[in-house]
Amino acid sequence: MAETYWDANHLEEVVSQRAKILGPTVWAAAAPDPRPVISFAGGLPDIPSLPGEILVKAARWVVDNDAKEALEYNGTFGPRPLRQALAERSSRLEGIPVSMDQVMVVSGSAHGIGIMAETLLDPGDTVLVESPNFPGSMRTIRSFGAEQVAVPMDDLGLRVDRLEEELQKLADAGKRAKFIYCIPTHQNPAGCTLPLDRRERMVELARQYNTLILEDDAYGELWFDNPPPPSLFALSGGDHAVKISSFSKVLATGLRLGWTMGPSALVSRMAAVRFDMGSSSFLGRVVGQAIRSGDMDRHIENLRGIYKRKLDRMEDGLRRYCAPYCTWHRPEGGFFLWLELPAGIPSRDVQAAANEKGVIIGQGAQFFADGRATNHVRLAFSYVPMEEIEEGCHRLGEAMAEVAARAASK
Amino acid sequence: MAETYWDANHLEEVVSQRAKILGPTVWAAAAPDPRPVISFAGGLPDIPSLPGEILVKAARWVVDNDAKEALEYNGTFGPRPLRQALAERSSRLEGIPVSMDQVMVVSGSAHGIGIMAETLLDPGDTVLVESPNFPGSMRTIRSFGAEQVAVPMDDLGLRVDRLEEELQKLADAGKRAKFIYCIPTHQNPAGCTLPLDRRERMVELARQYNTLILEDDAYGELWFDNPPPPSLFALSGGDHAVKISSFSKVLATGLRLGWTMGPSALVSRMAAVRFDMGSSSFLGRVVGQAIRSGDMDRHIENLRGIYKRKLDRMEDGLRRYCAPYCTWHRPEGGFFLWLELPAGIPSRDVQAAANEKGVIIGQGAQFFADGRATNHVRLAFSYVPMEEIEEGCHRLGEAMAEVAARAASK
Numbered sequence: 164m165a166e167t168y169w170d171a172n173h174l175e176e177v178v179s180q181r182a183k184i185l186g187p188t189v190w191a192a193a194a195p196d197p198r199p200v201i202s203f204a205g206g207l208p209d210i211p212s213l214p215g216e217i218l219v220k221a222a223r224w225v226v227d228n229d230a231k232e233a234l235e236y237n238g239t240f241g242p243r244p245l246r247q248a249l250a251e252r253s254s255r256l257e258g259i260p261v262s263m264d265q266v267m268v269v270s271g272s273a274h275g276i277g278i279m280a281e282t283l284l285d286p287g288d289t290v291l292v293e294s295p296n297f298p299g300s301m302r303t304i305r306s307f308g309a310e311q312v313a314v315p316m317d318d319l320g321l322r323v324d325r326l327e328e329e330l331q332k333l334a335d336a337g338k339r340a341k342f343i344y345c346i347p348t349h350q351n352p353a354g355c356t357l358p359l360d361r362r363e364r365m366v367e368l369a370r371q372y373n374t375l376i377l378e379d380d381a382y383g384e385l386w387f388d389n390p391p392p393p394s395l396f397a398l399s400g401g402d403h404a405v406k407i408s409s410f411s412k413v414l415a416t417g418l419r420l421g422w423t424m425g426p427s428a429l430v431s432r433m434a435a436v437r438f439d440m441g442s443s444s445f446l447g448r449v450v451g452q453a454i455r456s457g458d459m460d461r462h463i464e465n466l467r468g469i470y471k472r473k474l475d476r477m478e479d480g481l482r483r484y485c486a487p488y489c490t491w492h493r494p495e496g497g498f499f500l501w502l503e504l505p506a507g508i509p510s511r512d513v514q515a516a517a518n519e520k521g522v523i524i525g526q527g528a529q530f531f532a533d534g535r536a537t538n539h540v541r542l543a544f545s546y547v548p549m550e551e552i553e554e555g556c557h558r559l560g561e562a563m564a565e566v567a568a569r570a571a572s573k
Numbered sequence: 574m575a576e577t578y579w580d581a582n583h584l585e586e587v588v589s590q591r592a593k594i595l596g597p598t599v600w601a602a603a604a605p606d607p608r609p610v611i612s613f614a615g616g617l618p619d620i621p622s623l624p625g626e627i628l629v630k631a632a633r634w635v636v637d638n639d640a641k642e643a644l645e646y647n648g649t650f651g652p653r654p655l656r657q658a659l660a661e662r663s664s665r666l667e668g669i670p671v672s673m674d675q676v677m678v679v680s681g682s683a684h685g686i687g688i689m690a691e692t693l694l695d696p697g698d699t700v701l702v703e704s705p706n707f708p709g710s711m712r713t714i715r716s717f718g719a720e721q722v723a724v725p726m727d728d729l730g731l732r733v734d735r736l737e738e739e740l741q742k743l744a745d746a747g748k749r750a751k752f753i754y755c756i757p758t759h760q761n762p763a764g765c766t767l768p769l770d771r772r773e774r775m776v777e778l779a780r781q782y783n784t785l786i787l788e789d790d791a792y793g794e795l796w797f798d799n800p801p802p803p804s805l806f807a808l809s810g811g812d813h814a815v816k817i818s819s820f821s822k823v824l825a826t827g828l829r830l831g832w833t834m835g836p837s838a839l840v841s842r843m844a845a846v847r848f849d850m851g852s853s854s855f856l857g858r859v860v861g862q863a864i865r866s867g868d869m870d871r872h873i874e875n876l877r878g879i880y881k882r883k884l885d886r887m888e889d890g891l892r893r894y895c896a897p898y899c900t901w902h903r904p905e906g907g908f909f910l911w912l913e914l915p916a917g918i919p920s921r922d923v924q925a926a927a928n929e930k931g932v933i934i935g936q937g938a939q940f941f942a943d944g945r946a947t948n949h950v951r952l953a954f955s956y957v958p959m960e961e962i963e964e965g966c967h968r969l970g971e972a973m974a975e976v977a978a979r980a981a982s983k
Binding site for chain 1: 579580581584587588589590591592595596597598599600601617618620623624625626628629632633636640641642643644645646647648649650680681683684686687690691692693694695709712713716717751785812813825826827828829830835836838839841842844845846847848849850851852853854855856
């Protein structure tokens with residue numbers, strides 16, 4: 164290929180500011196590791212329960228009953244039957260009335276978070292980000308030139324006292340946070356679920372400082388014993404929070420389908436910045452049918468049992484093999500266990516040692532909005548086959564023991 | 574709902590520059606008109622031939638044979654089986670070798686054009702836009718703050734002499750076009766197909782002025798008697814053009830699936846700006862299977878006959894009822910007829926008069942990058958049922974006669 168402006172050597176000269184911020188590296192997303200490893204890494208659903216049959220059955224129904232609409236443009240808000248199903252289901256689950264004009268279908272929650280960022284962020288804007296957090300969202304927010312201020316968490320979740328401090332600091336400087344990004348329920352990576360009193364305080368603070376909460380709820384429906392407290396969206400009466408939800412964890416990440424709920428004026432503004440002519444009408448109507456038939460709710464009920472059983476197995480393994488080297492709090496749902504290590508056992512070294520033994524885990528600065536990592540590792544118990552959990556914990560324990568022994572001999 | 578920053582009254586104060594450029598109106602896309610009208614308006618596929626059964630059959634295959642991968646993240650470039658199928662098929666159809674790393678799957682061609690704009694455009698950049706053109710793409714380009722310079726067309730397509738003038742004008746000012754946006758084959762709205770010599774000249778000019786062509790090929794495969802000349806992408810050897818293609822017109826607009834081909838370094842850069850974690854693995858693998866099974870190619874072959882027959886019926890109707898009031902060139906493929914009206918019969922008045930008779934057609938400044946409309950109307954012959962074409966033409970002829978009579982009586 165001839166030497167041109169469009170080859171790798173010259174491309175950086177012509178790309179946009181946003182592309183420059185992101186750099187040329189393609190973000191790996193949460194693709195499964197192709198090597199034969201025991202994976203505690205990606206936030207991916209359980210493989211044997213992937214709902215292929217539910218989708219084919221719903222697709223058959225849609226083509227038999229609704230083919231024309233399903234195969235045509237459905238507009239930027241998304242297919243009406245899916246929005247209707249989501250508004251009805253959300254009214255029931257959230258405990259506040261949710262109307263169809265508060266609901267927009269998006270191509271996965273990462274897409275929805277990106278649309279929110281596109282709609283609200285200019286370079287120099289400030290976003291408060293619960294820290295640690297999901298790296299993909301922080302990458303998106305950063306790409307729009309916004310400054311991210313890390314607000315730390317404790318074992319219960321976001322520290323609302325620190326949130327207030329940061330909001331006040333901004334107010335003192337004559338600024339305002341464009342939004343507060345958080346994952347209050349079965350947090351990624353920390354696993355914790357924010358208690359009701361802190362949720363209420365967050366909504367008060369959002370009102371008081373006239374800002375908005377972006378509530379990422381990818382894992383909220385996957386509770387094990389009891390449903391979580393009401394969402395920030397519900398507690399705000401739908402007017403100081405946008406809740407972004409996903410079918411990725413309750414159906415399949417490969418759908419790339421999710422939805423947003425928020426104040427209708429803002430949702431409409433988000434629809435107006437889209438250039439993609441809407442998410443898939445076909446997929447949207449297929450999922451809408453899976454909701455109406457009850458198949459999705461039955462599937463979610465089934466998943467709750469599977470993930471609880473996987474977590475139990477994981478905790479058994481950790482107690483057996485890793486207990487001397489780490490502590491953790493049992494999550495009430497979701498995909499993740501967040502292990503705290505003592506100072507002498509650096510999480511980076513544990514990750515490397517585990518990797519050598521064919522066990523992959525998550526750790527590091529990528530989870531932290533300010534890049535200052537704590538000494539934790541993230542274990543996903545969702546994806547690994549049930550049969551491999553104990554062996555994975557055994558190897559992880561050996562990796563921790565090696566790192567601890569090396570540290571002791573120094 | 575309480576008065577907040579996030580309601581309709583205050584929202585404009587906090588939205589991004591890009592959202593401000595776009596304004597609060599949600600773009601209607603090409604949604605079918607819900608009224609009982611005869612529609613010559615939207616660029617939508619024929620309804621009876623929508624490929625529901627092909628999709629369900631392919632979905633069944635994917636769930637039986639490839640469920641795990643289809644239901645997991647497949648990364649930002651898109652599902653490998655679809656990229657592989659597209660690279661092989663494109664190598665055959667384009668006549669140049671196309672490798673998988675030149676192919677990225679996108680959520681419809683509008684999405685692909687948006688990603689290209691995100692990757693390359695900053696406020697103040699210049700894009701040369703063939704005019705008239707598809708309003709959705711011009712809206713997207715405008716939203717990134719780029720200046721669009723209209724390059725006019727004649728009956729054969731883009732005037733390459735005028736393109737050269739504009740490129741030289743920019744060069745004289747020390748500037749460069751970030752890209753040249755065009756639809757060389759079965760153009761929307763003008764219907765024409767750019768001849769080979771002009772294509773070759775465009776590629777020469779792109780090389781000479783070191784810019785890039787963005788070739789929108791939504792309609793390219795829907796030729797009637799003979800395939801069009803080689804694509805600009807092929808003529809450039811794949812290094813001065815990005816070709817964006819869509820499954821919308823050859824399968825269904827409701828899929829929201831398409832693909833881009835271009836220099837691998839640029840395609841990779843486009844993948845790196847995405848925040849959506851890729852297009853649907855499930856849909857992508859379903860369409861990949863429809864390609865591999867031969868179903869898509871058989872479907873396209875069938876569509877060619879259907880659209881040719883619709884065009885024949887439309888031209889019969891126009892000759893019978895509208896010939897005194899307009900002229901046109903028969904397109905060699907695609908969805909559109911572009912009627913030129915004499916100065917005494919303004920296209921706006923014809924549109925209004927036809928609308929009163931229950932016939933909807935396209936016209937106006939929305940198709941023109943500089944907003945200066947010519948006196949044309951666009952008729953889509955693709956979507957209207959075969960049975961309604963003659964009646965539609967009859968009413969359109971009556972509308973034209975009324976407008977002409979009003980003009981004569983002035």
